[in-house]
Amino acid sequence: xxxxxxxxxxxxxxxxxxxxxxxxxxxxxxxxxxxxxxxxxxxxxxxxxxxxxxxxxxxxxxxxxxxxxxxxxxxxxxxxxxxxxxxxxxxxxxxxxxxxxxxxxxxxxxxxxxxxxxxxxxxxxxxxxxxxxxxxxxxxxxxxxxxxxxxxxxxxxxxxxxxxxxxxxxxxxxxxxxxxxxxxxxxxxxxxxxxxxxxxxxxxxxxxxxxxxxxxxxxxxxxxxxxxxxxxxxxxxxxxxxxxxxxxxxxxxxxxxxxxxxxxxxxxxxxxxxxxxxxxxxxxxxxxxxxxxxxxxxxxxxxxxxxxxxxxxxxxxxxxxxxxxxxxxxxxxxxxxxxxxxxxxxxxxxxxxxxxxxxxxxxxxxxxxxxxxxxxxxxxxxxxxxxxxxxxxxxxxxxxxxxxx
Amino acid sequence: xxxxxxxxxxxxxxxxxxxxxxxxxxxxxxxxxxxxxxxxxxxxxxxxxxxxxxxxxxxxxxxxxxxxxxxxxxxxxxxxxxxxxxxxxxxxxxxxxxxxxxxxxxxxxxxxxxxxxxxxxxxxxxxxxxxxxxxxxxxxxxxxxxxxxxxxxxxxxxxxxxxxxxxxxxxxxxxxxxxxxxxxxxxxxxxxxxxxxxxxxxxxxxxxxxxxxxxxxxxxxxxxxxxxxxxxxxxxxxxxxxxxxxxxxxxxxxxxxxxxxxxxxxxxxxxxxxxxxxxxxxxxxxxxxxxxxxxxxxxxxxxxxxxxxxxxxxxxxxxxxxxxxxxxxxxxxxxxxxxxxxxxxxxxxxxxxxxxxxxxxxxxxxxxxxxxxxxxxxxxxxxxxxxxxxxxxxxxxxxxxxxxx
DNA sequence: GGTGTTTGCAATGGCTCTTAACAAACTAGT
DNA sequence: ACTAGTTTGTTAAGAGCCATTGCAAACACC
Numbered sequence: 052x053x054x055x056x057x058x059x060x061x062x063x064x065x066x067x068x069x070x071x072x073x074x075x076x077x078x079x080x081x082x083x084x085x086x087x088x089x090x091x092x093x094x095x096x097x098x099x100x101x102x103x104x105x106x107x108x109x110x111x112x113x114x115x116x117x118x119x120x121x122x123x124x125x126x127x128x129x130x131x132x133x134x135x136x137x138x139x140x141x142x143x144x145x146x147x148x149x150x151x152x153x154x155x156x157x158x159x160x161x162x163x164x165x166x167x168x169x170x171x172x173x174x175x176x177x178x179x180x181x182x183x184x185x186x187x188x189x190x191x192x193x194x195x196x197x198x199x200x201x202x203x204x205x206x207x208x209x210x211x212x213x214x215x216x217x218x219x220x221x222x223x224x225x226x227x228x229x230x231x232x233x234x235x236x237x238x239x240x241x242x243x244x245x246x247x248x249x250x251x252x253x254x255x256x257x258x259x260x261x262x263x264x265x266x267x268x269x270x271x272x273x274x275x276x277x278x279x280x281x282x283x284x285x286x287x288x289x290x291x292x293x294x295x296x297x298x299x300x301x302x303x304x305x306x307x308x309x310x311x312x313x314x315x316x317x318x319x320x321x322x323x324x325x326x327x328x329x330x331x332x333x334x335x336x337x338x339x340x341x342x343x344x345x346x347x348x349x350x351x352x353x354x355x356x357x358x359x360x361x362x363x364x365x366x367x368x369x370x371x372x373x374x375x376x377x378x379x380x381x382x383x384x385x386x387x388x389x390x391x392x393x394x395x396x397x398x399x400x401x402x403x404x405x406x407x408x409x410x411x412x413x414x415x416x417x418x419x420x421x422x423x424x425x426x427x428x429x430x431x432x433x434x435x436x437x438x439x440x441x442x443x444x445x446x447x448x449x450x451x452x453x454x455x456x
Numbered sequence: 457x458x459x460x461x462x463x464x465x466x467x468x469x470x471x472x473x474x475x476x477x478x479x480x481x482x483x484x485x486x487x488x489x490x491x492x493x494x495x496x497x498x499x500x501x502x503x504x505x506x507x508x509x510x511x512x513x514x515x516x517x518x519x520x521x522x523x524x525x526x527x528x529x530x531x532x533x534x535x536x537x538x539x540x541x542x543x544x545x546x547x548x549x550x551x552x553x554x555x556x557x558x559x560x561x562x563x564x565x566x567x568x569x570x571x572x573x574x575x576x577x578x579x580x581x582x583x584x585x586x587x588x589x590x591x592x593x594x595x596x597x598x599x600x601x602x603x604x605x606x607x608x609x610x611x612x613x614x615x616x617x618x619x620x621x622x623x624x625x626x627x628x629x630x631x632x633x634x635x636x637x638x639x640x641x642x643x644x645x646x647x648x649x650x651x652x653x654x655x656x657x658x659x660x661x662x663x664x665x666x667x668x669x670x671x672x673x674x675x676x677x678x679x680x681x682x683x684x685x686x687x688x689x690x691x692x693x694x695x696x697x698x699x700x701x702x703x704x705x706x707x708x709x710x711x712x713x714x715x716x717x718x719x720x721x722x723x724x725x726x727x728x729x730x731x732x733x734x735x736x737x738x739x740x741x742x743x744x745x746x747x748x749x750x751x752x753x754x755x756x757x758x759x760x761x762x763x764x765x766x767x768x769x770x771x772x773x774x775x776x777x778x779x780x781x782x783x784x785x786x787x788x789x790x791x792x793x794x795x796x797x798x799x800x801x802x803x804x805x806x807x808x809x810x811x812x813x814x815x816x817x818x819x820x821x822x823x824x825x826x827x828x829x830x831x832x833x834x835x836x837x838x839x840x841x842x843x844x845x846x847x848x849x850x851x852x853x854x855x856x857x858x859x860x861x
Numbered sequence: 862g863g864t865g866t867t868t869g870c871a872a873t874g875g876c877t878c879t880t881a882a883c884a885a886a887c888t889a890g891t
Numbered sequence: 892a893c894t895a896g897t898t899t900g901t902t903a904a905g906a907g908c909c910a911t912t913g914c915a916a917a918c919a920c921c
Contacts, residue, residue, distance in 0.1 A: 065505065072477055102911080104869085129867085132867050308818055383708070496898095539899060
């Protein structure tokens, strides 16, 4: 059973039905249980503004669908009949996340509580190999992860594949291009061995941003998540939802003109951020160009840690340019926070000072706290976790996606 | 009777009630009538996906609330009983827009169809005068406009005041500051003669952007509306709704760093867009600084039209800088369109070429059509129209705001 | 053990949409 | 002119969902 469709549609058009009402109330109750468990039915009723009778009916349905479990009665110590504690189920519904990186494959299963229960990672050089070959290996990894999850009593309800490439907004399972893998126009269904378990692709940076958001305790509802792989990109989360722009190209931070008359860029313009903060540019500036694009991040971190002056200078130059670009982002979007993810997370120690300095000097007319800029807490695990959590969040937003008991 | 509260809340939290369902379906039906009138009940049912019976009930309520009127039966020429044509009412519900500019006051009343029915404008030097004095005059103008509207059978259901200043996100009728008027922390209710007709303030640039959006035939759902007064700002409309940012500071285009090492700016940074495309900067560069900030736009347009070389050079310089800043905006937000409003609308002839050239040279990795950049169609009338239309749009989004018949 | 309190559930009612049936109003064909 | 066919709008019955009300169950406190 697969959870289909993008959840959370606001659907400002289209009529409302009683099913929609039920759907929303199921989600509201489930959300209350998730946020404040353990909680009794009466607690939920008082908190969300429904009556106990309605909550009873809703909870019964959620239990039937396997989303909520009822714990034993808890002796509260207060007078009155004790409520029966409700909590998110640690069994049954689950989300499978998959990941194809340049140098590895990953799979992970999370339960409804957001807890990772299965975690697999295999080092593998994927650049340049045929897509079908790589996808067959991912499918095998996925099957193994699902089997392991099944042994834990989990049933995978949705599958998302994180890829380092462009995934168009529309459904269809298409990876438009993934330069680092050498993919172009790959449709997952064409290469997946089992038609019932074809995952839905999504850009890894977007998933990393969402994972960071979902993982953070207090929610920064609107933030910019910068991440660097070979290119430099940003995921924009606005009001808690990923913003893709009119055509899906939002967050193209790498080609912001930071020094309009600077060095020429492959895109045809001059002085793009990538010419200062892109992987190739930093390596070149650090005098490490000959090492090629292996694990550039580890190399840079090692040199920086050793105090290698050209590397430190290159990272400071990158940080300044990044600060300039982020100044534009802050001026335009006014986010709650800025997160450095991807490769930047591992280099944050050397980048942050210059980024902070640039922001402090240039963002002066509005409240801006230096703490609003922070490295991603999840680092490299973000995309895979985000892929798995996507299904969980969809279920939380619409529990009727789960099969009825 | 006053329409209160910001319409269009998505309310992803909170339970759904049957009233909510009714509210949404009323809005859906009203929206169909607005978009495709004349329309029969059966047409509406077929179009929105409700049954004829439900639509009948909803239309009856809309007629009772004065939002919809039933025209005489139209002989269609096709077999079957002819439907009775429904259309938005041109009487009854209406929105009042008010405007305080540096050099004028304005008032306007639009009916539910969006048609301006009353339009008043008075030249008046408002800079530096006590807020109470100005507001008293606006209130008088508003009362006159409402009286004229009443004579046309219109009842004002909401009042919005466009001001050239910062209006915080929260309700409360506060104008935080309006530098060009010399206002600081003005609460409208404190100065308004009649407590029942206190308008809600809103930033004029925001209203101009929304008016342009609502006025445009085919909707660009996500766009950036740039406007210049004394400063340079942008209103961001995302998915059809104004985006204010986490703290209400989104769209601060004027201080994007376009030439990071450029001239110092009052904000403390260097090379901000305002130093190239702000009113003062353009006047200075054109050698017209001594004329002061009178009607700078008219002066510049006159000189440019006369072929005055320094003016043309200054405008080209401004256009280039604006193009740089908009490159960042396009890279980050991926909008459907860019609109030049406010003073830029009147100078578009001389600004557009440079802006276009910069965008064409720098936005290369994504689809970008030069036509996506256009001057505002409404020009200076935008803010006032937007203020009046705000109430109409709120009613369209929630017809239960209207008193029941 | 009795009293008071809180919980969860069942019965009833109200609101809203859907389904089904029907009268009204028109065209087309004879 | 008259009948048949089609479409519209309304009405009545039915279903789904939540609110209200009442009540038995389960606990603390005296």
